[in-house]
Amino acid sequence: MSQLLISTITQHVSLTAEEQQRIPAFFESLPVRRHQFLLREGEICRYEFFIEKGCCRQYETDSTGKENVLQFSVEGWWITDLDSLLTETPSRFNIAMLEPGVVWQISKLQLELLFNEIPAVERYYRIISQRAYAALQRRILWLQKPALERYQAFVAAYPFFETRLPQHQVAAYLGITRESLSRLRNKIAKTSR
Amino acid sequence: MSQLLISTITQHVSLTAEEQQRIPAFFESLPVRRHQFLLREGEICRYEFFIEKGCCRQYETDSTGKENVLQFSVEGWWITDLDSLLTETPSRFNIAMLEPGVVWQISKLQLELLFNEIPAVERYYRIISQRAYAALQRRILWLQKPALERYQAFVAAYPFFETRLPQHQVAAYLGITRESLSRLRNKIAKTSR
DNA sequence: CCTCCACAATGACAAATGATAATAAATTGG
DNA sequence: CCAATTTATTATCATTTGTCATTGTGGAGG
Numbered sequence: 478m479s480q481l482l483i484s485t486i487t488q489h490v491s492l493t494a495e496e497q498q499r500i501p502a503f504f505e506s507l508p509v510r511r512h513q514f515l516l517r518e519g520e521i522c523r524y525e526f527f528i529e530k531g532c533c534r535q536y537e538t539d540s541t542g543k544e545n546v547l548q549f550s551v552e553g554w555w556i557t558d559l560d561s562l563l564t565e566t567p568s569r570f571n572i573a574m575l576e577p578g579v580v581w582q583i584s585k586l587q588l589e590l591l592f593n594e595i596p597a598v599e600r601y602y603r604i605i606s607q608r609a610y611a612a613l614q615r616r617i618l619w620l621q622k623p624a625l626e627r628y629q630a631f632v633a634a635y636p637f638f639e640t641r642l643p644q645h646q647v648a649a650y651l652g653i654t655r656e657s658l659s660r661l662r663n664k665i666a667k668t669s670r
Numbered sequence: 671m672s673q674l675l676i677s678t679i680t681q682h683v684s685l686t687a688e689e690q691q692r693i694p695a696f697f698e699s700l701p702v703r704r705h706q707f708l709l710r711e712g713e714i715c716r717y718e719f720f721i722e723k724g725c726c727r728q729y730e731t732d733s734t735g736k737e738n739v740l741q742f743s744v745e746g747w748w749i750t751d752l753d754s755l756l757t758e759t760p761s762r763f764n765i766a767m768l769e770p771g772v773v774w775q776i777s778k779l780q781l782e783l784l785f786n787e788i789p790a791v792e793r794y795y796r797i798i799s800q801r802a803y804a805a806l807q808r809r810i811l812w813l814q815k816p817a818l819e820r821y822q823a824f825v826a827a828y829p830f831f832e833t834r835l836p837q838h839q840v841a842a843y844l845g846i847t848r849e850s851l852s853r854l855r856n857k858i859a860k861t862s863r
Numbered sequence: 864c865c866t867c868c869a870c871a872a873t874g875a876c877a878a879a880t881g882a883t884a885a886t887a888a889a890t891t892g893g
Numbered sequence: 894c895c896a897a898t899t900t901a902t903t904a905t906c907a908t909t910t911g912t913c914a915t916t917g918t919g920g921a922g923g
Binding site: 816836837838848849852853856 | 899900901902903911
């Protein structure tokens, strides 16, 4: 049973014990290996994914082969390609695990049924959608700043990622090379000493 | 009467003639001068704005005084600080006109009333919200690429902005200096010749 | 235990971008 | 129409970032 899913939802809205019981049945739980794909570029995204355990990334591979990370997701976070899911068009993104873990997936239809059955979950969904939107806006403003400030903003906002993610993945999220990030970290270490 | 507002909505959803009649009463129309603010940093955003005529920008002023543009908006587009509007917290952004024009504003309450009265408008709102989200994601991927590619992606996506906006505003949107943009344009002009 | 591979750090050099300053051109508002 | 303001270009130089090559380290898996 996903205690985490329920507790994540109840951080934002109230659910009766009975509602909490009914929620997991709308999802499918699956164990996932490291490097396993939840979505591949060119596929139509059919699910919203809730990360029960582990860590993953959503990224595109551009024409030069460079991987640009749109988002990371860890325990208690959601991830999907919303545009592909809603419009049923092929996705430009890959979603792949960086660590093994457990993922709960829910289809568009099941999500709709869940909203109808438990309106508080729909309210929860709206709240986190708004947060996701605001997070993208913040991200855009970061990306308009020099690399050092981007990195510092990232670390300040998500300190737990600092130790958990490989540095070259962080670099791909910040839009810089791994070498540049290594230099920045070196510079910071020297300055603070 | 805002013919543009109605025609913009009916591009996405169907409205009866009678519904079309009732919509404008939910809005206030205001003429706006160049440089006029629709929202100032520190204020709580109280409206969604529909641009009937003219052009505006949403931006933050960072600690060094640099202005970073989050979004432009022209005829037929919406603009607001959604986070401030929904949470009733002070905005980090300014929204200011780049050209004189006419703006239709609607409060959160009136928007809710409009949704209840004409559900098709709520559907329309969901559709454009999804598009806005997808646009922010694309923007993030652009910003992870070199300046030249950012600029070319911008021009390809919004060719009409190219002639309408001052170049230094475009530069502030792309996260580069006006001088850099000037150089890039010069380089492109030489290459294509 | 060993090999292979992913990951990180570093140096040398090239390219891109920022900072500053000077100038010219275009536009705004009276 | 004119003055003031805004906008754009260009050159120079400093800084940042990218590219390429090399090395070292630690962990995964046979």
